[in-house]
Amino acid sequence: MARINLSREWLQRNLTTITPISAAIVLVIVLRILNPFFLTTHESVVTLVYGMSWFLIAACGLTLVILMGSFDISIPSIIKLSAMLCGVFYPQLGFFVIPLAIAVSLTFGFVNGFLLAKFNIPSFMATLATSFVAEGLAQIISGGYTRILQDPAFWAISITFIPAKFGLPSIFYWAIILWIIGIFITLITPFGRSVYAIGGNIVGARLAGINIVKVRILVFMLSALYAGISGILYAAQIQGAHMQIGVMDTIPLFASVVVGGTALTGGVGGIHRTLLGVLIVRWLDSGMSMIGIDYNIRMIVFGIVAIIMTIVTIERKRIKIMK
Amino acid sequence: MRNKVGNKSIAISILSSIFKMIRKNPVSWLIIGLTILFATLYSESFLTGTNLESILKGFVITSMLSIGPTFVVLMGSLDVSYMGIWMFGGALVWLLFPYLGMASIFIYPIFGLALGFINGIVHVKSKIPSFILTLSITAVLAYLTTVIRNIYGVLTLAVPEYRFLTGSLIQYVPTTFLLALPVFILSFFFMNFTKLGTYLCAIGSNEEGAELAGINVKKYKVLGFAVSGFLSGLGSIALYSYLGARAPVTLDLNEMIRGLAAIVLGGTPLVGGIGGPHRTLFGALAYVLIFNGLFLAGIDPNQFKLYIGLTLIAAVLIASRGLKGVLIT
Numbered sequence: 001m002a003r004i005n006l007s008r009e010w011l012q013r014n015l016t017t018i019t020p021i022s023a024a025i026v027l028v029i030v031l032r033i034l035n036p037f038f039l040t041t042h043e044s045v046v047t048l049v050y051g052m053s054w055f056l057i058a059a060c061g062l063t064l065v066i067l068m069g070s071f072d073i074s075i076p077s078i079i080k081l082s083a084m085l086c087g088v089f090y091p092q093l094g095f096f097v098i099p100l101a102i103a104v105s106l107t108f109g110f111v112n113g114f115l116l117a118k119f120n121i122p123s124f125m126a127t128l129a130t131s132f133v134a135e136g137l138a139q140i141i142s143g144g145y146t147r148i149l150q151d152p153a154f155w156a157i158s159i160t161f162i163p164a165k166f167g168l169p170s171i172f173y174w175a176i177i178l179w180i181i182g183i184f185i186t187l188i189t190p191f192g193r194s195v196y197a198i199g200g201n202i203v204g205a206r207l208a209g210i211n212i213v214k215v216r217i218l219v220f221m222l223s224a225l226y227a228g229i230s231g232i233l234y235a236a237q238i239q240g241a242h243m244q245i246g247v248m249d250t251i252p253l254f255a256s257v258v259v260g261g262t263a264l265t266g267g268v269g270g271i272h273r274t275l276l277g278v279l280i281v282r283w284l285d286s287g288m289s290m291i292g293i294d295y296n297i298r299m300i301v302f303g304i305v306a307i308i309m310t311i312v313t314i315e316r317k318r319i320k321i322m323k
Numbered sequence: 324m325r326n327k328v329g330n331k332s333i334a335i336s337i338l339s340s341i342f343k344m345i346r347k348n349p350v351s352w353l354i355i356g357l358t359i360l361f362a363t364l365y366s367e368s369f370l371t372g373t374n375l376e377s378i379l380k381g382f383v384i385t386s387m388l389s390i391g392p393t394f395v396v397l398m399g400s401l402d403v404s405y406m407g408i409w410m411f412g413g414a415l416v417w418l419l420f421p422y423l424g425m426a427s428i429f430i431y432p433i434f435g436l437a438l439g440f441i442n443g444i445v446h447v448k449s450k451i452p453s454f455i456l457t458l459s460i461t462a463v464l465a466y467l468t469t470v471i472r473n474i475y476g477v478l479t480l481a482v483p484e485y486r487f488l489t490g491s492l493i494q495y496v497p498t499t500f501l502l503a504l505p506v507f508i509l510s511f512f513f514m515n516f517t518k519l520g521t522y523l524c525a526i527g528s529n530e531e532g533a534e535l536a537g538i539n540v541k542k543y544k545v546l547g548f549a550v551s552g553f554l555s556g557l558g559s560i561a562l563y564s565y566l567g568a569r570a571p572v573t574l575d576l577n578e579m580i581r582g583l584a585a586i587v588l589g590g591t592p593l594v595g596g597i598g599g600p601h602r603t604l605f606g607a608l609a610y611v612l613i614f615n616g617l618f619l620a621g622i623d624p625n626q627f628k629l630y631i632g633l634t635l636i637a638a639v640l641i642a643s644r645g646l647k648g649v650l651i652t
Contacts, residue, residue: 071455121639122593124401124454125583129635132580136629144625248574251462254455264452294473296466303463307456311449321530322450 016261016269016313020276023259027280031287038290042166049168052282053175054079054234056275058249059256060182061226063274066257067186068219069199069266070123074112074131075227075253076246077138078105082231084138087147087241090154102228108134109224113217123220139243146242149235158236171233178226182271185222195219199266251299255306256281263313265322281305349641350590350605357612365619374615376495381611383499384565386604387558388582389589390510391435391551393603394519396586398526398547399595400453404442405555406579407457407464408435412559413570414468417480425484428560435556436549443548447541453548465574472572481569488564502561506554510600513550520599523547527595580631585610588638610634 011018031038038044058075065072082101089097108130115126149155158171186192194215197205206212235241260277262269281302288298345351361369368374388405395402412431419427442460446453472480491497514520522543525533534540563570571578589606591598617630 071452115636115639119640125587125593125639126636128580128583129632129639132576132628132632132635134632136626136632139625139628140623248462251459254459264455294470296469296473299466300463300470303459303466307445307451307459310451310455314450316450322446322452 016263017273019309019312020259020261020273020280024276024280024283027283027287031283031290034287035290046169048282048286049172050237051286052278053169053171054230054237055253055256055282056175056278057178057226057230057233059253059274059278060179060271061223061230062253063257063260063262063269063271064182064186064195064219064226065123065223066262066264067199067266067269067271068195068216069202070116070216070219071264072112072127072220072223073124073250074108074127074134075223076249077131077134078108078224078227079231079234079249080241080243080245081105081108081134081138082228083235083241083245084142084147084231084243086154086232086235087149088141090149090151095154098232101232102225105224105228105231106221109221110217112224113220116220117213117216142241142243144243146240148240150239155236155239158233169237171237174229174233178229179271179275182226186271191215191218196267199268201267248299251306252281252285252302255302255309258306258309258313261313263315264310265314268313268315348590348602348605350588350602350609353588353609354605354612357609357616361612361616361619364616368619369616372495374619376491376497378611378615379495379500380497381615382608383497383503383561385581385585385607385610387503387506387561388555388578389585389603389607390506390558390600391554391556392582393510393551393586393589393591393598393600394513394523394547394554395453395551396591396593397520397523397595397598398544399530399593400446400544400547401583401593402439402442402453402457402548402551403579403583404438404457404461404464404552405558405582406574407461408438408552408555409559409562410468410570410572410574411464412556413563414471414480414572416563416570417482418471420482420484427482428485428563431559431563432553432556435552435554435559437552439549439552439555440545442552443545446548447544461579462574468570468572479566479569480572481567483568485563485568488561489567497564499561499564503558506557506561507600507604509557510554513554514599514601519543519546519550524596528597577628577631580635581610584631584635584638587635587642590642592642593639606638 028039039048058079062072062075082105085101085104086097089100093100112123112127112130115121115130116123156170158169158174160170161167162170162173186195194205194210197208197210198212198215202212231245234245256277257274258264258277259280260269260273260275262273262277284301284305285298288301289295388409391405392402408431412434415430415434416427419430423430438460442453442457445451446456468480472478488498488502492501522533522538525536525538526540526543526547530540559570585607586603587593587606588609589598589602589604591602613634614630622630
């Protein structure tokens with residue numbers, strides 16, 4: 001009897017870890033049955049890697065914000081703006097577009113954090129507003145046209161294969177490096193601990209002497225930095241930029257974060273969980289498109305998955321009031 | 324003699340009530356200022372019947388999108404499902420028209436009420452942040468609308484029989500405005516003549532205190548979402564004319580932002596506790612005036628989104644006055 005109770009308790013405590021791992025295993029088995037080439041040929045792995053790398057970088061930034069208990073809608077728009085900056089200004093500026101795109105992204109992150117921390121504007125509202133500004137800027141600089149990057153030197157940032165034969169494209173290594181840096185920041189540095197503290201109990205964190213304004217602004221800047229880098233690498237990967245980048249990517253991004261096991265209320269989870277969430281979302285996406293399911297239905301599935309996983313991950317006992 | 328004095332005092336009381344209204348709603352300064360500015364800048368085009376009619380049309384659309392969610396914002400939550408109600412309800416009207424005929428438009432308020440109840444119950448029971456819940460539901464409904472369109476292989480889900488809604492029965496007064504009037508009246512009724520308005524304000528300003536005071540917080544939260552869905556559904560009947568007797572089939576964030584911007588501009592802060600539908604109407608008018616002026620100035624359509632974003636930032640900055648000391652995530 002005691003053993004059963006123990007195992008049930010263990011199950012409940014680790015539900016957010018077990019769910020994504022078992023979902024991933026089930027998905028791999030189902031996809032292998034549906035398509036015998038899934039994850040066995042070099043091409044299928046490369047396709048998967050191209051699909052998930054820029055997505056993983058953006059999801060890491062979003063995870064950081066969600067860990068703090070806030071939300072960032074502006075990430076897809078910043079990805080689009082950063083990619084568009086590369087597409088439009090590369091012919092004039094050369095490789096100086098990379099610092100330019102990063103500086104613009106950091107500015108947007110700073111404005112997001114400043115509006116939240118200094119003016120007490122709810123983060124989804126502040127980031128919704130800045131996302132429109134970013135989209136508007138992307139529209140203005142590009143005039144709404146697709147921009148094509150013609151210099152192979154710029155493509156090389158993302159599509160150099162390492163090792164050259166049967167290797168993976170370099171965008172994958174960028175994504176993994178940024179993911180590891182994100183894990184390092186959140187789990188080891190004092191800054192990361194204060195992010196968890198703010199997500200867990202903001203009043204307590206302030207009373208404990210954490211500079212809330214500074215940490216919040218820094219987290220939003222980091223998130224925008226990840227989005228900006230993701231945009232640059234994505235522009236190099238698809239060798240151009242267009243206005244459809246990131247349209248309604250908020251829901252899949254958010255789904256991948258909560259599927260990984262990061263609670264929307266903050267303080268629970270971490271960037272290390274997001275890799276699995278991204279893998280599941282991308283596998284689900286490619287699996288459904290393999291059977292021939294329409295893009296719109298895939299988005300419906302992501303919306304439902306996002307709602308269900310949010311319900312699973314939230315620790316209801318701890319929360320008294322939810323707005 | 325006595326009669327004259329009576330008239331005078333009535334005039335004074337009307338004037339003083341107008342002044343009171345202006346003092347209570349700072350956004351009315353913005354409306355008066357913008358009207359004077361645009362009337363002097365574009366003296367030929369601004370105060371013409373056609374332009375005023377288009378302002379009225381825009382006002383109806385913006386207020387119909389925002390008047391329902393105001394009740395949810397009052398209690399500090401957020402409901403963006405009005406876009407989902409508008410789009411998927413339009414698909415339902417299109418699907419039901421062959422069976423129900425002209426009565427099929429009434430599926431809108433029914434669907435809105437049902438979705439509002441679902442939103443409220445899921446939000447209260449599972450404690451998901453309401454913004455994320457309603458945003459996900461909106462995305463699901465929007466893509467469902469697209470799927471329905473693709474299944475039937477049509478370009479739009481238009482029902483031409485309702486096209487009379489787009490015209491105006493009286494000159495310069497769009498029919499949609501007449502359709503919107505009952506929604507306004509109903510929202511004022513809910514706000515001022517039922518317990519609901521007071522209780523939602525109480526929940527918004529201090530949820531724990533409201534619970535301790537004996538208010539059934541969970542019940543009234545669900546009711547708030549239901550009223551929001553119902554009013555959005557009723558408003559969608561007026562919105563149905565917006566694109567020529569059909570609902571949009573792809574999610575347009577520009578439209579979604581209108582509702583939120585009008586609520587915030589009107590002076591209902593996002594933390595709740597104060598405000599109401601009357602303020603949202605002011606906000607909707609101000610929003611429409613700003614963009615009417617921009618269009619008269621002949622802005623580049625590429626810059627449109629930038630102006631929306633800047634307006635929204637300005638609106639939330641104005642609305643965040645007096646929130647010092649409150650910690651918001």
